[in-house]
Amino acid sequence: MNRCFDKEKKAAIRAVTIASRLCTKVRSVLVEGSTMVKKDRSPVTIADYGSQAVICRVLRDTFPNDPIVAEEDSRELNKAENQSILEEVVRRVQDAFPDASPRQVCCWIDWGREENAERFWTLDPIDGTKGFLRGDQYAIALALIEGGVVQLGVLGCPNLPLGIHSSQEAGGALFVAIKGRGTVQSDLDALRQVPIRVSAIATPAQARVTESFESGHSDHISHEEIARYLNVSAPPLRMDSQAKYAVLARGEASIYLRLPSPETPDYREKIWDHAAGSIVIEEAGGRVTDAFGKTLDFSQGRRLEGNRGIVATNGQLHDAVLEAVAVELGTEMQDRGTRKKDQG
Numbered sequence: 461m462n463r464c465f466d467k468e469k470k471a472a473i474r475a476v477t478i479a480s481r482l483c484t485k486v487r488s489v490l491v492e493g494s495t496m497v498k499k500d501r502s503p504v505t506i507a508d509y510g511s512q513a514v515i516c517r518v519l520r521d522t523f524p525n526d527p528i529v530a531e532e533d534s535r536e537l538n539k540a541e542n543q544s545i546l547e548e549v550v551r552r553v554q555d556a557f558p559d560a561s562p563r564q565v566c567c568w569i570d571w572g573r574e575e576n577a578e579r580f581w582t583l584d585p586i587d588g589t590k591g592f593l594r595g596d597q598y599a600i601a602l603a604l605i606e607g608g609v610v611q612l613g614v615l616g617c618p619n620l621p622l623g624i625h626s627s628q629e630a631g632g633a634l635f636v637a638i639k640g641r642g643t644v645q646s647d648l649d650a651l652r653q654v655p656i657r658v659s660a661i662a663t664p665a666q667a668r669v670t671e672s673f674e675s676g677h678s679d680h681i682s683h684e685e686i687a688r689y690l691n692v693s694a695p696p697l698r699m700d701s702q703a704k705y706a707v708l709a710r711g712e713a714s715i716y717l718r719l720p721s722p723e724t725p726d727y728r729e730k731i732w733d734h735a736a737g738s739i740v741i742e743e744a745g746g747r748v749t750d751a752f753g754k755t756l757d758f759s760q761g762r763r764l765e766g767n768r769g770i771v772a773t774n775g776q777l778h779d780a781v782l783e784a785v786a787v788e789l790g791t792e793m794q795d796r797g798t799r800k801k802d803q804g
C-alpha cells in the first residue's frame with residue numbers, strides 16, 4: 461500500500477513556500493555586488509543561502525533525525541570579506557524567522573552537509589542559479605529519499621506561470637508529487653491544487669523537446685541529431701532548472717534530453733538536481749531514466765554515480781527516444797574512434 465507521507469508533505473510544502481517567497485523578494489531587489497563566485501564559478505546568491513537556511517530549519521523542526529543532503533554550506537559565507545552578504549542573508553531569513561541570528565543561520569545552512577542514509581532529504585536551494593540571475597526560470601527543489609528511491613518531491617518555480625501560454629504575469633507554480641499518489645500543481649502558496657498529467661503524444665514527430673538553456677550543461681548538438689532522427693520539427697524549449705521537469709509533467713513538452721556535454725564527458729549528475737523533478741514527472745505518468753535507460757539510483761552519495769545523462773519522456777515515447785539516443789551515442793563513439801585513429 462502506498463504511504464501518504466502527510467506530515468512530510470506538509471513540512472516540505474511549508475519549507476519550499478517560505479523559500480520561494482524569500483527568493484522572489486531577493487530577486488526583486490537584486491543589486492550589483494550581491495553575487496559572489498564559488499570555486500566552480502557558478503554564481504551564488506543571497507537567496508541561495510537564505511533558501512537553504514529556512515528549508516533546513518523547517519525540516520529539522522519537524523524531523524530532527526532526518527539527514528539533509530543539500531548543495532550549499534556556510535564556509536564561503538563565514539569569511540570576513542563576505543560579512544555584508546551574511547548580514548543580508550540573515551535579514552531575509554528574519555522575514556520568516558524574526559529571531560534568527562548570523563550564527564544560527566550558518567548552523568541551519570550546515571544542517572545540509574549530512575550524508576545519504578536509508579532515509580534522507582535532498583535539497584537544491586536554488587536550482588538554475590544562472591536563470592535566477594538572468595530573470596529566467598529557477599526552482600527550489602526538495603525531495604525525500606528512502607532506500608535510494610524518491611518518495612516525495614516538491615518543486616517551487618517562482619517564475620513559471622501556471623500554464624506556459626497563460627497570461628498570468630507572475631505568481632509562480634508549485635509542484636508536489638508523492639510516490640503512488642500523483643502530482644499536483646498549485647500556486648506558490650499551495651492553494652487550489654490541480655492534478656497534472658504528461659502529454660498523450662504517441663508519435664515522436666509531434667513531440668516538443670526541452671533541454672537546458674546553458675549549452676555547457678548538456679550536449680545540444682547531439683540533442684539536435686536525436687530530434688532529427690525522431691522527425692521532431694518543433695524547436696527545443698530551452699529552460700533553466702528543474703522547471704523543465706515541471707513543464708514535461710504538465711504536458712507542455714514530451715521529451716527532456718540531458719546528454720553529457722562534450723566539455724564535461726565524465727560529469728556525474730547531482731542528486732538534488734533530479735530527485736524532486738523526476739518524481740514530479742513519474743507521478744504525472746511519465747518516465748525518467750539515464751541516457752542508457754537505467755533507473756536513477758539515489759543511494760550512491762551526492763552524485764548519481766551509477767548513471768550517465770538523463771532522458772525523461774511522457775512514457776509512451778520513452779523506448780523510441782532511448783533508441784534514438786543509443787544510435788546517437790554509438791555514432792559519437794565511432795566518431796571519437798576515427799578521430800583517435802586520425803591522430804595516432
Ligand code: AMP
Pocket residue numbers: 587588589672673674676677678699700701702720721724727730733
Ligand atoms: P540546468 O538549469 O538544467 O542547465 O541545470 C542546472 C544544474 O546543472 C546546476 O544545478 C548544476 O548542478 C548542474 N551542472 C553544472 N555543470 C554541469 C555540467 N557540466 N553538466 C551537467 N550539469 C551541470
Ligand code: MG
Pocket residue numbers: 584586587588732733
Ligand atoms: Mg542545481
